[in-house]
Amino acid sequence: MIKNLEEKTGKPFSHWIDVVRNSGLVKHGEILKMLKSDHGFTHGYANLVAHKAKQSDAGSADDADLVSAQYEGKENLHLFYESLVKEIRTFGKDVKLAPKKAYVSLRRKKQFGLIQPSTKTRLDIGLNMKDVKPEGKLEAAGSWNSMCTHRIRVESSDDIDKKVFGWLKQAYEQAG
Numbered sequence: 001m002i003k004n005l006e007e008k009t010g011k012p013f014s015h016w017i018d019v020v021r022n023s024g025l026v027k028h029g030e031i032l033k034m035l036k037s038d039h040g041f042t043h044g045y046a047n048l049v050a051h052k053a054k055q056s057d058a059g060s061a062d063d064a065d066l067v068s069a070q071y072e073g074k075e076n077l078h079l080f081y082e083s084l085v086k087e088i089r090t091f092g093k094d095v096k097l098a099p100k101k102a103y104v105s106l107r108r109k110k111q112f113g114l115i116q117p118s119t120k121t122r123l124d125i126g127l128n129m130k131d132v133k134p135e136g137k138l139e140a141a142g143s144w145n146s147m148c149t150h151r152i153r154v155e156s157s158d159d160i161d162k163k164v165f166g167w168l169k170q171a172y173e174q175a176g
Contacts, residue, residue: 001044001045001048002048008045009039013049013052016035016039016053017049017052019035019039020035020050021053028050028051031046031050031053031054032050035050063097063099069101070099070102070103070116071117077117077120077154080123080154081115081117083157084125085097085104085115087165087168088106088168091168091169092108092172094108095107103115103117106172107175108172108175108176109175109176110175111128111147111175112171112174113125113127113148113168114126114148122154122155123153124144124151124152125151125152125154125164125168126141126144126145126148127148127149127150127151127167127171128147128148128149128150128171128175129149129150129167129174130149130174132150137153137159137164138150152164152167
């Protein structure tokens with residue numbers, strides 16, 4: 001997108017970052033409005049420039065820093081995360097972990113799940129699976145996260161078992 005923006009506007013990406021920073025605007029919505037109305041940006045380009053200028057996008061932070069920040073004050077849950085990631089990486093070389101501010105997206109060709117430390121005592125696993133009826137600890141995601149169809153709550157190491165890894169693998173396979 002950055003390359004395309006430069007081609008469309010004839011100005012380097014750094015120019016647009018400077019425009020935002022020199023505007024004095026702070027709120028994301030105000031920046032979007034300014035880029036759209038004053039410079040003819042589409043929403044996607046305005047959003048990209050706004051996030052990069054504010055360094056509020058996941059791409060502006062180091063992946064390890066994002067994960068560390070998620071588990072500040074929740075260090076007990078980090079062991080669950082590491083256990084899950086170790087197993088998920090065995091699914092295939094195309095597994096991608098994409099840390100965001102609040103969770104880690106699990107991707108293949110598309111997102112198949114996410115791992116999120118939701119509270120100080122609970123880690124949630126979100127999964128995208130078609131035609132799988134919720135059962136037991138595999139519950140419907142409902143309003144918890146619109147990016148997922150199912151959720152598994154993890155509060156102890158006993159909550160991570162063969163069934164959980166089976167559901168993760170199933171979601172991974174469906175994302176291929």
